[in-house]
Amino acid sequence: MITVLALVGNPNCGKTTMFNNLTGSDQYVGNWPGVTVAKKGGMLLNHPDCEVVDLPGIYSLSPYTLEEVVTRDFLVYEHPSVIINIVDASNLERNLYLTTQLLELEIPVVLALNMMDVVEANGDEIDIERLSRELKCMVVPIAAINGYGLGELINVALAVAKEKSTNQGLPIFSDTEEISVRGIERLLPDRESTQLKRWLAIKIFERDNKVIEQIKISNNLLERMNALRRRCEVAEDDDAESIVINARYRYITNTLRSCIKKKLKTGELSASDKIDSIVTNRLLAFPIFFFIMWAVYYIAIQTLGSMSVNGMEKIFGTFSDYLTQLMELGGVSLTIQSLVVNGVVGGVGAVLGFVPQITILFVFLSFLEDCGYMSRAAFIMDRAFRQFGLSGKSFIPMLVGTGCSVPGIMATMTIENEKDRRLTIMLTPFIPCSAKMPVFVLFAASLFPDKSWVGPSMYFWGIIMVVVSGIILKRTAPFAGETAPFVMEMPAYHMPGLKTVLKHTWEQVKSFILKAGTIVFAASVLVWFLQSFNTSLDLVSPTESMLANIGQFLAPVFVPQGFGNWQAAFAALTGFLAKEAIVSTFAILAGSGGDAGSKADLVLKLQSMFTPASAYAFMIFTLLAAPCCAAVGAIRSEMGSWKWTFFAVGYQTGVAYILAAIIYQVGSIIQ
Amino acid sequence: MRTLREIAVGQTVTVVKIEVTGAMKRRIMDMGITKGTDIFVRKIAPLGDPIELKVRDYELFLRKEDAEKILVE
Structure with missing residues (x-):
């Protein structure tokens, strides 16, 4: 039988660091069934029969x-073998509040006193033996950051799990309170164990409707329980x-008085206060x-980021050339050559070319999150x-959204209020993500070579539309x-520990590759297919392809925006598959016979297709319209409903369509 | 009796009553702001809201509109 160790604790108690130290490389990350809360697990190092659930x-x-x-629900219904309750020893009072609740469950608890190094540095002393006696559970001092005490903790936890000795709830109540709670306990049907009955009694006493609905007891009994509760409420x-x-807090304060010796505070500020x-x-x-x-942006997007993107492009370029030569030698047909080079390698390149930049961005964001700056922000x-x-x-998702909307939308998880969460999910894609950047850079360079404000102005419009939409939608x-x-x-x-930052980054990058990568890849192959063949599946030039047909069909829709030609219409459509694909679509259109044209061809092509006004309108449309399908997938998973997903995407596209039209019409007059 | 909102930075007060209801009340109390708890008002955010408090030896912040519903003395 598998032993399951559940890690439970407050946010910022060092739980993630500890999880990474306890498990190997076989971690899995997913969602809890039916909800968007992350579920993490892995096998305990050197114990193949033990699973750790974070x-x-x-x-x-x-x-x-x-x-x-x-x-x-996990603790009560899945019944793990043991709970490892990680508490921040430098902040015991609030951390033990959760502990008092965990000790009431039917599962053995081991208390891991983390951050003992901080406690010692502060000059405080904790009487661990006494604390263990008072709480009637095993207490192990650890420092997750350097691994101190982890071996001992695992030994104790496994021993406790084997014994199956559950804890007794703590004597937290006053006499009056105890009479009411015990009264409710006695009224509960006998089918439950003593320990569970106590837990249920406390839940019923505090009017926990989720529990009251689940246990299904008669109205008569419920009435008597209500009377017991009322008596205590009146008395207090x-x-x-x-x-x-x-x-609970009263009990903790009293207990700690005898277990902790605080160094007398002389009013000096801690290092954190000074910062x-x-x-x-x-x-x-x-x-x-x-x-x-600015620093995050400058390094992750501009300098190091763009260098890495260029580097990846070179690598894939050289690889494509090599492959072409190889296939020519082998006498491979032109169709297959085109599929491999333009479709497959191009598609993989579009995904992987993005990865170094995303990785750098996530290293910074993980660092800011872990060091504590995000809550200051x-x-x-x-x-x-x-x-x-x-x-x-809402700020955090939007900042992350400057890198990529997919993790930005996923970061809305921390917003508790559902309405605010939905609104943030809807508006985060308005913030220009790094995949939209190449489009803006290309258009700015081609049609506004001497107007340096054009590129950055997209941030201005993104933020304005977030603000305006927020104000308007909040009234609906x-x-x-x-x-x-x-x-x-x-x-x-x-x-933050290096390992924690890198693990966190890797999780994000992996989910980007999995969620966005497959779609970008599929889109690239699809674009190649549509622009290489006509409806009778003959290999043709792009101007005669299916792509041209679809573009021609859609073109009239974009007349008010000034880009009612099939190339622009189709590029906008490929933007739904992946924003940076807009650039490659134009590159393919500027080239001949399905090969991407040179940079100079591309600039000339755009100058012939767009006026400054229609180019700016196209940029606005790219900025605001429905995000790429990977982001739509993220919206779907965070909203938890298709109705809200369609509403969000419809709203975004509607705003984009209207604003782009206004920009073009006004821009044409000014021009 | 005053509300927490009116307390100047640098002062320590004691919670008398929390006039919030439902999930918000539970949340405030779960974080350790209970009747009889000492609260030290540490700072006001640069834009004038929210306020940073020290409670039970750790720091947290809440908005003035919620602080208004916490009675202190």
């Missing part, structure tokens, strides 16, 4: 957030939910914020975002209502 970082087991419900002049929370006195300073916060964003940006109905947490029925509850922890700054 549960979402949570503060409590309340029934209100998706992460908490997922964790609770508070609601039952608050009574339980108060009881914050500059980073979130009234005057310096925004300059620093914009400097960091939310802190200083919240007010600005709230003006148009979003929260400071599906999005109106209270703004999100916004309580966020500001974790102390810390230096």
Whole structure:
């Protein structure tokens, strides 16, 4: 039988670092069934019969957030062999709040006191033996960052799992409270075990409707339970939910008084406070914020990023030439040659060419997230975002969206309020992603060679449309209502471990290759096919191909935008498959016989097809219209419904169509 | 009795009552802001909102409109 170790703890407690240290390279990442919360697991190193499951970082087991419900359901219904509860020892009070809830479940718990190095550096002392005695569970001090204590922790956890000794709930309640809870416990049917009955009784006492619905007890019994609850509520002049929370914290405060010796605070600021006195300073916060964003952009997109993209292009170019020579020697037919070079190698190149840039971007973003800066960014940006109905947490998806909308949309997971989440998912694709960049660069260079503002102005339009859409949509029925509850922890700054950053980056890059890669590849082959053949499947030049037919059919739709010709119409369509494919489509159109033309041909071609006004309209349309199908896939998975997905894509395309038309009409007059 | 919103930066107050309901109340209390807890008001964000607090030895921030519903003394 497989032993399952469940890792449970608050966000920022070092859980991910620990998970990476405990498992090997066989980790899997997926979603919990039916919801978008990430599910991670892997086999325990050197223990092929033990599985480690990394549960979402949570503060409590309340029934209100998706992460908490997922964790609770897993613990109660899947019944792991042992819970390893990781707590930040430098922040015990709040971390143990979750522990008091875990100890009420029917699963053995081992407490892993993480960040003992920080505690020692602070000069505090924790009496571990005493804490273990008070909580009636095993306590192991560790430092996940350098692996200290992990061997001991695993030994203890496996021993506890073998014994199957469950914990007793802690005596958190006062006498009055205990009478009511025990009363409810006695009314519960006998089919449940003693331990589960206690847990159920507390849940019923605190009006946890999810549990009350599930246990299906008669109305008569429920009435008697309500009476017991009411008696306690009247006695304490508070609601039952608050009574339980108060009881837990009261118990923790009392227990810790005897277990922890804090070094007397002399009012000096911690290192984290000192950093914050500059980073979130009234005057310096925004300059620093914009400097960091600029630095990330400059390195990941402009310099190192574009160098890596060019490098990959060269590699694939050389490879294509080599392959062509090889196939000519082997006497391979021209059709097959074209399929291999333009279709397959071109398609793989389009996917992989993007990977180094994405990797660099994610290394930066993982670092900012792990070191604690992202929550500061939310802190200083919240007010600005709230003006148009979003929260400071919407900032993170949009920043990630500058790299790629797919992970940007996936990052909306951290937004609790569903309306805000949907709105953020809808608006994130308006932020120009790095795949749209080549299109803007090409058009700016071809039609606006001496106007350096044209490229960057796309950011301006993206942000304007996010703001305007936010203000307008927030007034419509599906999005109106209270703004999100916004309580966020500001974790102390810390230096992220290299392994954690790289693992995180790899997960993101992998999901990009899998989710976006297959679609980009399929699209490239499809484009090759459509532009190489006519409807009777003869090999023809692009101007006589199926691509031309579809473009001609669509062209009239784009007359108001000034690009009502079949080439532009078809390029816009390939943009739905992948934004950067627009560039290669034009390159193929500028060339002859299906081969991509030279850069100079391409510029001439665009100058003959577009006026400055229609070019700018085309850029706007590319910026705002439905994102690439990989991003649409991400929207579908985060929205959890096709109806919302179509609404989002329809809205984006509608906005793009209207704004591009206005830009062209106004632009033509000015011109 | 005043609301948390009115407290100046650098002052420490004690929670008397939380006048929020539902999920938001649970969330605030889960984070350790319970009756009788000491709260130190550390900072106000550069744009004037939200406010950064120190509670139970860690830092968190919440919006003024929510701070308004927390009564302190």
